[in-house]
Amino acid sequence: DTGVSQDPRHKITKRGQNVTFRCDPISEHNRLYWYRQTLGQGPEFLTYFQNEAQLEKSRLLSDRFSAERPKGSFSTLEIQRTEQGDSAMYLCASSRQGNGYTFGSGTRLTVV
Amino acid sequence: GESVGLHLPTLSVQEGDNSIINCAYSNSASDYFIWYKQESGKGPQFIIDIRSNMDKRQGQRVTVLLNKTVKHLSLQIAATQPGDSAVYFCAENPTSGTYKYIFGTGTRLKVLA
Numbered sequence: 773d774t775g776v777s778q779d780p781r782h783k784i785t786k787r788g789q790n791v792t793f794r795c796d797p798i799s800e801h802n803r804l805y806w807y808r809q810t811l812g813q814g815p816e817f818l819t820y821f822q823n824e825a826q827l828e829k830s831r832l833l834s835d836r837f838s839a840e841r842p843k844g845s846f847s848t849l850e851i852q853r854t855e856q857g858d859s860a861m862y863l864c865a866s867s868r869q870g871n872g873y874t875f876g877s878g879t880r881l882t883v884v
Numbered sequence: 885g886e887s888v889g890l891h892l893p894t895l896s897v898q899e900g901d902n903s904i905i906n907c908a909y910s911n912s913a914s915d916y917f918i919w920y921k922q923e924s925g926k927g928p929q930f931i932i933d934i935r936s937n938m939d940k941r942q943g944q945r946v947t948v949l950l951n952k953t954v955k956h957l958s959l960q961i962a963a964t965q966p967g968d969s970a971v972y973f974c975a976e977n978p979t980s981g982t983y984k985y986i987f988g989t990g991t992r993l994k995v996l997a
Contacts, residue, residue, distance in 0.1 A: 776927075803983065812892060814973045814987025815928065828984060863927050867983060872918050875927035 776876035778864050784882045785854055792850045793879045797866030804847050805873065806839055807863040808832065815863055821847060822869075854883045892971060894992040903961040905991045907974030912955060914976035918985065919948060919959045921970045928973060931959070961993075969995045 777796040785791050797804050803822050807815035818837070819829045823844040833839075836854075841847040851858055861880050865873035897903045909917065915936040920928035934941045934948045934957075941948050947960040957974050971992050975985040 814975070814990055816987070817984050820984060828982065872930050872933050873983070873985070874930065877925070877927045
């Protein structure tokens with residue numbers, strides 16, 4: 773287990789379609805985070821899980837967004853009815869409680 | 885590859901010189917701060933962190949300084965190398981125990997050969 777893995781690396785979708793991204797954290801990390809990053813900006817917090825429990829969601833996470841971590845291991849982020857404003861890099865990170873994050877390489881979403 | 889931070893503040897330094905990247909944070913209650921490095925097409929990479937009960941922490945070639953009075957954080961890179969070229973972000977944790985970070989807008993570091 774060499775780090776946080778995200779799949780796919782790139783996704784191009786048509787407006788209105790649904791997309792799902794996957795994140796596999798470092799195996800012993802109990803916390804998992806999703807962030808969104810647009811060009812020229814720092815990452816913005818979306819949501820985080822401790823084990824399988826989703827403990828906090830940002831107001832950025834509209835009702836078209838849903839995240840799950842069903843078994844406390846991998847997580848998925850789904851965006852329904854994508855809009856052009858959803859185009860961004862979606863970053864996943866994981867940590868052991870009390871430590872800094874390790875980020876994955878992200879999924880670049882382009883909505884056309 | 886894709887570009888991170890097309891319109892960011894840019895710091896250009898000569899190879900071998902020291903670099904200082906500055907960051908103003910927003911929340912006086914923040915108790916934990918981190919510097920990340922992000923290369924084009926990659927996720928942010930942890931460099932160094934500091935807790936609010938410290939004002940200085942050193943790593944390998946990097947030093948972070950924290951001035952809580954003026955809510956200022958800096959990253960010093962000694963003997964800057966071409967591989968240090970990237971966008972650097974500071975992040976703060978405003979809510980103790982959650983590790984939900986607020987990131988700054990980033991600074992692009994260009995190392996000139």
